[in-house]
Amino acid sequence: MHRKLATLALVGTFSLSMFAAEFITIGTGSVTGTYYPTGGSICQMVNKNKKETNIRCSVESTAGSIYNVNTIKAGELDFGIAQSDTVYQAYRGEGKFEGAAAIPELKSVIAIYPELLALVVSQKSDIKKITDLKGKKINLDSPGSGTRFTANIVFDAFGMKLSALAPTNELKSSDGPTLLQHNQIDGYFFLAGHPTANIKDAANVVDISIVPIEGPSIDALLKKYPYYAKGFISKTFYRGVPNDVPSIGVKAVLVTNSKVKEETVYQVTKAILDNFEKFKELHPAYKTITKQSLLEGLSAPQHPGAIRAFKEAGLL
Structure with a gap:
Protein backbone atom coordinates (compact mmCIF):
# COMPACT_ATOMS: atom_id res chain seq x y z
CA MET A 1 0.00 0.00 0.00
CA PRO A 114 27.15 39.98 -39.71
CA GLU A 115 26.59 38.93 -43.30
CA LEU A 116 29.05 41.35 -44.88
CA LEU A 117 29.36 42.59 -48.44
CA ALA A 118 32.70 41.51 -49.93
CA LEU A 119 34.10 43.07 -53.09
CA VAL A 120 36.52 40.35 -54.22
CA VAL A 121 38.99 41.46 -56.89
CA SER A 122 42.08 40.06 -58.56
CA GLN A 123 45.23 41.76 -57.31
CA LYS A 124 46.30 42.52 -60.87
CA SER A 125 43.14 44.62 -61.34
CA ASP A 126 44.72 47.30 -59.12
CA ILE A 127 41.34 48.02 -57.51
CA LYS A 128 42.02 49.46 -54.04
CA LYS A 129 38.77 51.32 -53.29
CA ILE A 130 35.18 51.55 -54.54
CA THR A 131 35.88 54.54 -56.77
CA ASP A 132 38.54 52.49 -58.62
CA LEU A 133 35.74 50.43 -60.18
CA LYS A 134 35.21 52.89 -63.02
CA GLY A 135 35.85 51.09 -66.29
CA LYS A 136 36.31 47.70 -64.59
CA LYS A 137 34.49 44.44 -65.34
CA ILE A 138 32.47 43.60 -62.21
CA ASN A 139 29.91 40.88 -61.54
CA LEU A 140 27.02 42.39 -59.57
CA ASP A 141 25.04 39.17 -58.93
CA SER A 142 21.58 38.48 -60.31
CA PRO A 143 18.82 41.12 -60.12
CA GLY A 144 16.70 40.71 -56.99
CA SER A 145 19.46 39.13 -54.92
CA GLY A 146 20.54 40.53 -51.55
CA THR A 147 24.05 41.02 -52.93
CA ARG A 148 22.84 43.04 -55.91
CA PHE A 149 20.50 45.14 -53.76
CA THR A 150 23.29 46.03 -51.32
CA ALA A 151 25.86 46.67 -54.06
CA ASN A 152 23.45 49.12 -55.72
CA ILE A 153 23.02 50.99 -52.44
CA VAL A 154 26.81 51.21 -52.00
CA PHE A 155 27.17 52.62 -55.53
CA ASP A 156 24.50 55.23 -54.75
CA ALA A 157 26.27 56.15 -51.51
CA PHE A 158 29.47 56.91 -53.43
CA GLY A 159 27.59 58.82 -56.14
CA MET A 160 28.56 56.25 -58.77
CA LYS A 161 26.45 54.94 -61.64
CA LEU A 162 26.59 51.40 -62.95
CA SER A 163 27.17 52.88 -66.39
CA ALA A 164 30.64 53.92 -65.12
CA LEU A 165 31.66 50.25 -65.16
CA ALA A 166 32.79 48.30 -68.19
CA PRO A 167 29.96 46.03 -69.41
CA THR A 168 28.73 44.40 -66.20
CA ASN A 169 27.87 40.80 -65.45
CA GLU A 170 24.63 39.82 -63.72
CA LEU A 171 25.48 36.21 -62.96
CA LYS A 172 25.15 34.59 -59.54
CA SER A 173 27.93 35.24 -57.05
CA SER A 174 28.57 31.50 -57.05
CA ASP A 175 30.02 32.00 -60.55
CA GLY A 176 32.45 34.65 -59.30
CA PRO A 177 35.50 32.45 -58.62
CA THR A 178 35.32 30.83 -62.08
CA LEU A 179 34.81 34.16 -63.86
CA LEU A 180 37.75 35.61 -61.95
CA GLN A 181 39.95 32.60 -62.73
CA HIS A 182 39.31 32.93 -66.48
CA ASN A 183 39.88 36.71 -66.51
CA GLN A 184 36.29 37.37 -67.54
CA ILE A 185 35.87 39.85 -64.70
CA ASP A 186 38.09 42.04 -62.51
CA GLY A 187 36.00 41.38 -59.42
CA TYR A 188 32.62 40.46 -57.96
CA PHE A 189 30.37 41.32 -55.04
CA PHE A 190 29.16 38.71 -52.55
CA LEU A 191 27.03 39.25 -49.42
CA ALA A 192 27.64 36.38 -47.00
CA GLY A 193 28.54 35.21 -43.54
CA HIS A 194 32.31 34.81 -43.41
CA PRO A 195 34.33 32.71 -43.94
CA THR A 196 32.63 31.29 -47.00
CA ALA A 197 33.74 28.53 -49.37
CA ASN A 198 32.99 30.83 -52.32
CA ILE A 199 35.79 33.29 -51.52
CA LYS A 200 38.11 30.51 -50.33
CA ASP A 201 37.68 28.92 -53.77
CA ALA A 202 38.53 32.22 -55.45
CA ALA A 203 41.61 32.70 -53.26
CA ASN A 204 42.82 29.22 -54.14
CA VAL A 205 42.92 29.90 -57.88
CA VAL A 206 43.64 33.66 -58.09
CA ASP A 207 45.64 36.17 -56.06
CA ILE A 208 42.76 38.15 -54.58
CA SER A 209 42.17 41.28 -52.55
CA ILE A 210 39.01 42.29 -50.71
CA VAL A 211 38.27 45.99 -51.12
CA PRO A 212 37.44 48.07 -48.01
CA ILE A 213 33.92 49.53 -47.96
CA GLU A 214 34.13 52.44 -45.53
CA GLY A 215 34.28 56.21 -45.13
CA PRO A 216 31.88 59.16 -44.72
CA SER A 217 29.70 57.93 -47.59
CA ILE A 218 29.14 54.65 -45.74
CA ASP A 219 28.42 56.49 -42.46
CA ALA A 220 25.68 58.42 -44.27
CA LEU A 221 24.36 55.18 -45.78
CA LEU A 222 23.99 53.62 -42.33
CA LYS A 223 21.90 56.56 -41.13
CA LYS A 224 19.60 56.18 -44.11
CA TYR A 225 19.34 52.38 -43.90
CA PRO A 226 19.39 51.41 -40.21
CA TYR A 227 19.19 47.67 -40.95
CA TYR A 228 22.79 47.72 -42.16
CA ALA A 229 25.70 47.55 -39.73
CA LYS A 230 29.48 47.87 -39.89
CA GLY A 231 31.77 44.90 -39.47
CA PHE A 232 35.05 43.54 -40.74
CA ILE A 233 36.17 40.50 -42.67
CA SER A 234 38.97 38.90 -40.66
CA LYS A 235 42.43 38.67 -42.20
CA THR A 236 42.51 35.06 -40.99
CA PHE A 237 39.68 33.97 -43.29
CA TYR A 238 41.17 34.08 -46.79
CA ARG A 239 44.56 33.49 -48.41
CA GLY A 240 46.18 36.67 -49.70
CA VAL A 241 44.21 39.03 -47.44
CA PRO A 242 46.80 40.39 -44.97
CA ASN A 243 44.60 42.82 -43.01
CA ASP A 244 41.10 42.94 -41.55
CA VAL A 245 38.79 44.49 -44.16
CA PRO A 246 36.02 46.89 -43.06
CA SER A 247 32.65 46.54 -44.73
CA ILE A 248 28.92 46.72 -44.11
CA GLY A 249 26.13 44.22 -44.29
CA VAL A 250 22.98 42.90 -42.76
CA LYS A 251 22.91 41.04 -39.47
Missing part, protein backbone atom coordinates in the same frame (compact mmCIF):
# COMPACT_ATOMS: atom_id res chain seq x y z
CA HIS A 2 2.77 2.42 0.99
CA ARG A 3 4.72 1.48 -2.15
CA LYS A 4 1.65 2.19 -4.33
CA LEU A 5 1.15 5.60 -2.69
CA ALA A 6 4.82 6.43 -3.17
CA THR A 7 4.60 5.45 -6.84
CA LEU A 8 1.51 7.58 -7.34
CA ALA A 9 3.25 10.49 -5.67
CA LEU A 10 6.24 10.12 -7.98
CA VAL A 11 3.99 9.92 -11.05
CA GLY A 12 2.13 13.00 -9.86
CA THR A 13 5.35 14.90 -9.34
CA PHE A 14 6.65 13.86 -12.77
CA SER A 15 3.37 14.85 -14.43
CA LEU A 16 3.39 18.23 -12.68
CA SER A 17 6.99 18.81 -13.78
CA MET A 18 6.16 17.99 -17.39
CA PHE A 19 3.09 20.20 -17.23
CA ALA A 20 5.11 23.12 -15.88
CA ALA A 21 7.90 22.78 -18.45
CA GLU A 22 7.94 25.35 -21.25
CA PHE A 23 8.90 24.17 -24.73
CA ILE A 24 10.24 26.72 -27.20
CA THR A 25 11.30 26.33 -30.84
CA ILE A 26 13.78 28.37 -32.88
CA GLY A 27 13.20 28.55 -36.64
CA THR A 28 16.45 28.64 -38.61
CA GLY A 29 17.23 27.77 -42.27
CA SER A 30 18.57 24.85 -44.26
CA VAL A 31 20.67 22.29 -42.39
CA THR A 32 23.68 23.16 -44.59
CA GLY A 33 23.53 26.89 -43.84
CA THR A 34 24.71 28.95 -40.86
CA TYR A 35 21.28 29.63 -39.33
CA TYR A 36 20.66 26.00 -38.41
CA PRO A 37 23.84 25.44 -36.32
CA THR A 38 23.34 28.91 -34.82
CA GLY A 39 19.88 27.94 -33.57
CA GLY A 40 21.27 24.63 -32.34
CA SER A 41 24.01 26.42 -30.40
CA ILE A 42 21.48 28.71 -28.71
CA CYS A 43 19.26 25.76 -27.78
CA GLN A 44 22.27 23.92 -26.38
CA MET A 45 22.98 26.84 -24.03
CA VAL A 46 19.33 27.25 -23.02
CA ASN A 47 18.94 23.52 -22.32
CA LYS A 48 22.00 23.55 -20.11
CA ASN A 49 19.89 25.55 -17.63
CA LYS A 50 16.65 23.59 -18.07
CA LYS A 51 16.60 22.26 -14.49
CA GLU A 52 16.64 25.83 -13.15
CA THR A 53 14.49 27.54 -15.80
CA ASN A 54 12.22 24.64 -16.82
CA ILE A 55 12.63 25.81 -20.44
CA ARG A 56 13.28 23.20 -23.12
CA CYS A 57 14.54 24.46 -26.48
CA SER A 58 14.45 22.75 -29.89
CA VAL A 59 15.58 23.86 -33.32
CA GLU A 60 13.66 23.57 -36.59
CA SER A 61 15.06 23.68 -40.12
CA THR A 62 12.98 26.12 -42.19
CA ALA A 63 12.95 28.06 -45.46
CA GLY A 64 14.76 30.97 -43.80
CA SER A 65 14.16 34.63 -42.98
CA ILE A 66 10.76 35.39 -44.52
CA TYR A 67 9.29 32.05 -43.46
CA ASN A 68 10.52 32.54 -39.89
CA VAL A 69 9.09 36.04 -39.61
CA ASN A 70 5.68 34.99 -40.97
CA THR A 71 5.56 31.89 -38.77
CA ILE A 72 6.42 33.90 -35.66
CA LYS A 73 3.58 36.25 -36.60
CA ALA A 74 1.23 33.24 -36.79
CA GLY A 75 2.40 32.07 -33.35
CA GLU A 76 3.76 28.79 -34.71
CA LEU A 77 7.36 29.60 -33.79
CA ASP A 78 8.56 31.22 -30.59
CA PHE A 79 11.87 32.47 -32.01
CA GLY A 80 13.49 32.64 -35.43
CA ILE A 81 16.60 33.89 -37.19
CA ALA A 82 16.19 36.43 -40.00
CA GLN A 83 18.22 38.99 -41.89
CA SER A 84 18.00 42.49 -40.43
CA ASP A 85 16.62 43.96 -43.67
CA THR A 86 13.82 41.37 -43.66
CA VAL A 87 13.04 42.21 -40.02
CA TYR A 88 13.01 45.94 -40.76
CA GLN A 89 10.68 45.57 -43.73
CA ALA A 90 8.36 43.09 -41.99
CA TYR A 91 8.00 45.33 -38.95
CA ARG A 92 7.00 48.26 -41.19
CA GLY A 93 5.21 46.48 -44.04
CA GLU A 94 7.76 47.69 -46.62
CA GLY A 95 10.00 46.18 -49.31
CA LYS A 96 9.49 42.43 -49.46
CA PHE A 97 6.38 42.88 -47.28
CA GLU A 98 4.87 45.79 -49.20
CA GLY A 99 1.16 45.23 -49.69
CA ALA A 100 1.03 42.92 -46.68
CA ALA A 101 0.13 43.94 -43.15
CA ALA A 102 3.05 45.17 -41.06
CA ILE A 103 4.08 42.94 -38.16
CA PRO A 104 4.34 45.30 -35.16
CA GLU A 105 4.46 42.35 -32.76
CA LEU A 106 7.85 41.34 -34.20
CA LYS A 107 10.60 41.99 -31.63
CA SER A 108 14.39 41.73 -31.80
CA VAL A 109 16.34 39.70 -29.26
CA ILE A 110 19.98 39.91 -30.38
CA ALA A 111 21.86 40.66 -33.63
CA ILE A 112 24.00 37.55 -33.84
CA TYR A 113 26.61 37.86 -36.59
CA ALA A 252 21.47 37.64 -38.70
CA VAL A 253 18.98 38.62 -35.99
CA LEU A 254 17.24 36.43 -33.44
CA VAL A 255 13.62 37.61 -33.31
CA THR A 256 10.51 36.71 -31.37
CA ASN A 257 6.90 37.76 -30.82
CA SER A 258 5.87 40.41 -28.29
CA LYS A 259 3.49 37.79 -26.84
CA VAL A 260 6.36 35.52 -25.78
CA LYS A 261 6.82 35.88 -22.03
CA GLU A 262 9.43 38.35 -20.79
CA GLU A 263 10.98 35.71 -18.51
CA THR A 264 11.39 33.29 -21.44
CA VAL A 265 13.15 35.85 -23.64
CA TYR A 266 15.26 36.96 -20.66
CA GLN A 267 16.47 33.40 -20.02
CA VAL A 268 17.32 32.81 -23.69
CA THR A 269 19.26 36.09 -23.91
CA LYS A 270 20.98 35.51 -20.57
CA ALA A 271 22.08 32.02 -21.66
CA ILE A 272 23.85 33.52 -24.68
CA LEU A 273 25.50 36.33 -22.72
CA ASP A 274 26.60 34.02 -19.89
CA ASN A 275 28.20 31.57 -22.33
CA PHE A 276 29.37 34.10 -24.89
CA GLU A 277 33.02 33.06 -25.25
CA LYS A 278 32.03 29.41 -25.64
CA PHE A 279 29.33 30.46 -28.11
CA LYS A 280 31.96 32.23 -30.26
CA GLU A 281 33.90 28.99 -30.58
CA LEU A 282 30.97 27.10 -32.09
CA HIS A 283 31.14 28.55 -35.62
CA PRO A 284 33.73 30.54 -37.64
CA ALA A 285 31.07 33.16 -38.49
CA TYR A 286 31.08 34.26 -34.84
CA LYS A 287 34.81 35.02 -34.77
CA THR A 288 34.48 38.80 -35.08
CA ILE A 289 31.42 39.41 -32.90
CA THR A 290 31.46 41.08 -29.47
CA LYS A 291 28.82 41.37 -26.77
CA GLN A 292 28.32 44.99 -27.82
CA SER A 293 27.87 44.00 -31.48
CA LEU A 294 24.88 41.90 -30.42
CA LEU A 295 23.05 45.24 -30.10
CA GLU A 296 24.13 46.61 -33.50
CA GLY A 297 21.81 46.20 -36.47
CA LEU A 298 18.63 45.50 -34.51
CA SER A 299 15.95 46.59 -36.96
CA ALA A 300 12.83 46.08 -34.84
CA PRO A 301 12.33 47.17 -31.22
CA GLN A 302 13.98 44.88 -28.70
CA HIS A 303 11.82 42.60 -26.55
CA PRO A 304 11.63 43.70 -22.87
CA GLY A 305 13.09 40.35 -21.78
CA ALA A 306 16.18 40.92 -23.91
CA ILE A 307 16.54 44.50 -22.68
CA ARG A 308 16.43 43.21 -19.11
CA ALA A 309 19.25 40.72 -19.77
CA PHE A 310 21.47 43.30 -21.49
CA LYS A 311 20.92 45.82 -18.70
CA GLU A 312 21.75 43.19 -16.11
CA ALA A 313 25.00 42.50 -18.01
CA GLY A 314 25.87 46.22 -18.02
CA LEU A 315 25.57 46.51 -21.81
CA LEU A 316 22.60 48.91 -21.85
